[in-house]
Amino acid sequence: MRISTLASVRLPAYVQAHKRATGEPAYFWVRPRWAAPPAARHGKTCPVTSSPLGTDLAVAIERANALNEAFKQWREGEGAKLTPGTVQWLFDWYRRLEKFTELRHNTRAGYRIAMDAVEAMAMRAGTFGQRRAAAVDATAADTLYRKAREKHGERQGAYMMQVCRLVWNQASRHHKATGIKASENPFAGMGIKSSSGAGRGNRAATRAEYDAYRAAAHELGRPSMAVAAAICFEACQRVYDAFGYEDPDGRISRGIRWGSYVPGVSIGLVQSKTGNVVTIPLADGTGADRVELYPELEAELARLTRGDDDELIVRDERTGERYTKDYVTKLHRRIKKKAELGADVKFTSFRHGGITEIGDSGTDDVRAVSGHSTLEVTRIYNKANQEKAVRIAAKRREHIAVIAAGAALDDSEDDTRSTAE
Incomplete structure (x- = not known):
C-alpha cells in the first residue's frame, strides 16, 4: 500500500x-x-x-x-x-518456577540481566522479547547470538545464550504450558565460545601486581584490603567469601572468621557457593624441617588486631562492620591508582592469579585449596585432602622461589649493565 x-x-x-x-x-x-x-x-x-x-x-x-x-x-x-507465548512471557514463566526462585541471589540477578538483554535485542520489527518463543529456530538463535556478541561482547553474549538454552530446556519439559515442543531447543549445539579471548574479560594478576596492590593498600591505611587480596591470591578464595558480603536472601553465611584461623597451623575457609569446607594447612614439618607455606598471607593477618572468634577477619576500618560491594569497588579503584595498576586488574584477578600460579608450578588439580568441586565430608577424605593441600602449597613455594631468583638475576644484570655504561 x-x-x-x-x-x-x-x-x-x-x-x-x-x-x-x-x-x-x-x-x-x-x-x-x-x-x-x-x-x-x-x-x-x-x-x-x-x-x-x-x-x-x-x-x-x-x-x-x-x-x-x-x-x-x-x-x-x-x-x-505480557502476550502469552512470547519470549518475554516465557522468561516471566521461568522466573516463577521454584527452579529459579531457589537459586541464590547472585545467580538469579545474573539470569535476570541476561534475560533483560535478550528481550531488549532490537530486531527488524520490535524486540526479540516480542517474538513467539515457539517460532524461534536455530537460524534465529544464531542471529541473536551474533547480535549479542556485537552489542555486549563475547563473554556476555555467550552467557545470554546459555541462559536461553537453560530456559528452553525447562520450557520443553513443560511443553503443554509453554508451547515449546519437547526435545527441540534452538540454543543447543550452538558452539558457544565462553572464553573472552586474549586481552579481554577478567585476567589473572601477577604476583608483582599483587605485591604492589598490598603495599598501596597499606600506604592508604587499608590493611583489610591487603588481607582480602591475600585471601584471594594465596588461598584462592572467591571475592564475596573473602569480604563476607551479606546474602540479600539471608540463606547463606559468608566470610572468614577469626575462630577459623590458628596462626602457623591452619585456616578454615567456607565456600559459600559450593558449601565446601576447606581447611588449609599453613606449615609443613617441624623444627628445622618446618616450612611456612603461606608466609605472605600470615604476614597480612598479623597486621590486623585479632577479634572475637565469630567476628569477620576482613572488615571496614571505618565502621568495624562488613564491607559493602559498592564501597569495595570505589576503594579498589583508589588502591589500583596508588599502585599504578591497569584498569583490567579486578579484585577477581587475584584469585585467578593464585590459581594460575599453582598451575604454573606444575600442579593441575587445585581443588584441595580452591574448593571448586563438591567434596565428601569424611575423615578419610579430609585427611587425603589435607595431605594434598600441603603438597600443592610446597610445590607452589618452590615456584615462588624460582620467580624471586629470576627477578633478582634480572636486577643484577641491570646493575652490571649500568656499571659498564
Whole structure:
C-alpha cells in the first residue's frame, strides 16, 4: 500500500513521515527525548531505539506497532500485560518456577540481566522479547547470538545464550504450558565460545601486581584490603567469601572468621557457593624441617588486631562492620591508582592469579585449596585432602622461589649493565 500524501492516514504514535527527494514518503519511529538513556523505568533503560521503518506504509505500521508495544511494556514494567507465548512471557514463566526462585541471589540477578538483554535485542520489527518463543529456530538463535556478541561482547553474549538454552530446556519439559515442543531447543549445539579471548574479560594478576596492590593498600591505611587480596591470591578464595558480603536472601553465611584461623597451623575457609569446607594447612614439618607455606598471607593477618572468634577477619576500618560491594569497588579503584595498576586488574584477578600460579608450578588439580568441586565430608577424605593441600602449597613455594631468583638475576644484570655504561 502506497500513499501520495502524508496527511491521508493516521500514523501510529512516535512515527514520523518524511518525503524523499523523489517525493516518496519514508517512515521513522522516533523515541521521545525523555526516554533516552540514562532515563529509566522500573530499573531499566529503554530497550527501543529510533529506527527507520521503510517506505511501505503497511510494513511501517506493523513495525511501529511492535515498537510501541515494546515501549509500552518498558514504561509499565512488571505491571504490563505480557502476550502469552512470547519470549518475554516465557522468561516471566521461568522466573516463577521454584527452579529459579531457589537459586541464590547472585545467580538469579545474573539470569535476570541476561534475560533483560535478550528481550531488549532490537530486531527488524520490535524486540526479540516480542517474538513467539515457539517460532524461534536455530537460524534465529544464531542471529541473536551474533547480535549479542556485537552489542555486549563475547563473554556476555555467550552467557545470554546459555541462559536461553537453560530456559528452553525447562520450557520443553513443560511443553503443554509453554508451547515449546519437547526435545527441540534452538540454543543447543550452538558452539558457544565462553572464553573472552586474549586481552579481554577478567585476567589473572601477577604476583608483582599483587605485591604492589598490598603495599598501596597499606600506604592508604587499608590493611583489610591487603588481607582480602591475600585471601584471594594465596588461598584462592572467591571475592564475596573473602569480604563476607551479606546474602540479600539471608540463606547463606559468608566470610572468614577469626575462630577459623590458628596462626602457623591452619585456616578454615567456607565456600559459600559450593558449601565446601576447606581447611588449609599453613606449615609443613617441624623444627628445622618446618616450612611456612603461606608466609605472605600470615604476614597480612598479623597486621590486623585479632577479634572475637565469630567476628569477620576482613572488615571496614571505618565502621568495624562488613564491607559493602559498592564501597569495595570505589576503594579498589583508589588502591589500583596508588599502585599504578591497569584498569583490567579486578579484585577477581587475584584469585585467578593464585590459581594460575599453582598451575604454573606444575600442579593441575587445585581443588584441595580452591574448593571448586563438591567434596565428601569424611575423615578419610579430609585427611587425603589435607595431605594434598600441603603438597600443592610446597610445590607452589618452590615456584615462588624460582620467580624471586629470576627477578633478582634480572636486577643484577641491570646493575652490571649500568656499571659498564
